[in-house]
Amino acid sequence: MSQYINIPTAGMHCISAYRADPAGTPRGGIVVMQEIFGVNAHIRRVVDSYAEAGYVAIAPAIFDYVESGVELDYDEAGVARGRALAAEVGFERAVEAVASAAQAIASAGRKGVVGYCWGGTVAFLCNTRLALPAVVYYGGRSVPFLHEKAQAPLLFHFGERDPIIPAADREKHYAAQPQATFHVYPAGHGFNCDMRGDYDAQAAALARTRSLEFFARELGGEAA
Numbered sequence: 001m002s003q004y005i006n007i008p009t010a011g012m013h014c015i016s017a018y019r020a021d022p023a024g025t026p027r028g029g030i031v032v033m034q035e036i037f038g039v040n041a042h043i044r045r046v047v048d049s050y051a052e053a054g055y056v057a058i059a060p061a062i063f064d065y066v067e068s069g070v071e072l073d074y075d076e077a078g079v080a081r082g083r084a085l086a087a088e089v090g091f092e093r094a095v096e097a098v099a100s101a102a103q104a105i106a107s108a109g110r111k112g113v114v115g116y117c118w119g120g121t122v123a124f125l126c127n128t129r130l131a132l133p134a135v136v137y138y139g140g141r142s143v144p145f146l147h148e149k150a151q152a153p154l155l156f157h158f159g160e161r162d163p164i165i166p167a168a169d170r171e172k173h174y175a176a177q178p179q180a181t182f183h184v185y186p187a188g189h190g191f192n193c194d195m196r197g198d199y200d201a202q203a204a205a206l207a208r209t210r211s212l213e214f215f216a217r218e219l220g221g222e223a224a
Contacts, residue, residue: 002048007060009093009100015064017101018044020051027054028219029108031101031132033094033119035193036082038063038070042195046116053212055219056108060101062122065089074196086118094122095129102132110219114211115139116192127152133218135211138189140164146176154180155214157207159198162189183210 002020009015018039030050034043039061050057063070063085070085072078102111112133115123120139127134131151136142138158154177158170174182185191185207188198192207 002044002051005058005104007097007100007104010096013065015061015097015100016068017058017060017104018047019056019058019105020047021056022051022054024054026056026108028215029056029058029102029105029111030215030219031098031105031111031113031126032057032059033098033113033115033122033126034059034062035117035119035190036086037072037074037078038082040071040195042193043116045194046114049208050114055215056105058101058105060097062086062089062094062097062119065093065097074193082118091122091125094119095125098122098126098132099130102130112215112219117190121145124154127154133214135214137192137207138162138165140189143169143172146172150177150179153214153218155211156180156182157192157210158182158184159187159189159191159200159203160184161187164189181214183207 006014039059047057047059066088113123113126114135116137120136121141123134124136124142126132128148133152135155185203187200187203190196190198191200192204
């Protein structure tokens with residue numbers, strides 16, 4: 001079952017979120033952090049897929065702080081608009097929104113966060129600042145924050161041919177977060193998204209398996 005709900009955040013601001021619940025007893029809860037393109041069809045499918053795997057999943061619409069109902073195309077104009085909206089929202093409010101989304105699914109039990117691209121960096125910050133187990137897919141803006149200490153288990157997914165996160169930046173991750181688990185795939189940026197030109201079905205499937213194993217281990221239950 002999926003639905004849109006409204007969740008309160010700090011400062012009396014209310015944003016929307018896309019939530020999906022599993023058919024049976026939840027294994028836990030997962031907050032899904034969007035790319036810069038909004039809570040679009042791809043992100044909704046990600047939420048639904050985690051619900052199918054047994055988790056209560058929720059994707060807060062971070063851009064609601066600035067503009068409601070944002071769903072952008074994967075083209076030059078969409079990238080430019082998404083980057084502008086992400087900069088206007090800022091990481092502090094994005095982390096705040098994840099905290100509110102996690103509270104909205106408190107009854108699910110233990111919770112974690114997964115994020116993609118810009119949302120990957122948000123997921124990393126939710127680990128260091130909210131102590132949530134986090135899965136980070138190609139978080140291209142994380143380097144300035146790598147000095148922050150992990151407060152829970154971390155899993156990173158990178159594309160070997162990602163021009164946004166070159167090998168030198170991956171090395172910085174390894175050095176700063178040696179306790180984390182890292183996987184690098186023969187793919188580009190955004191390889192998990194089937195709406196992008198860089199989509200790689202094989203890499204996406206393997207990363208999903210590893211992510212489900214991570215959440216099964218950290219939140220309880222078995223990987224679906």
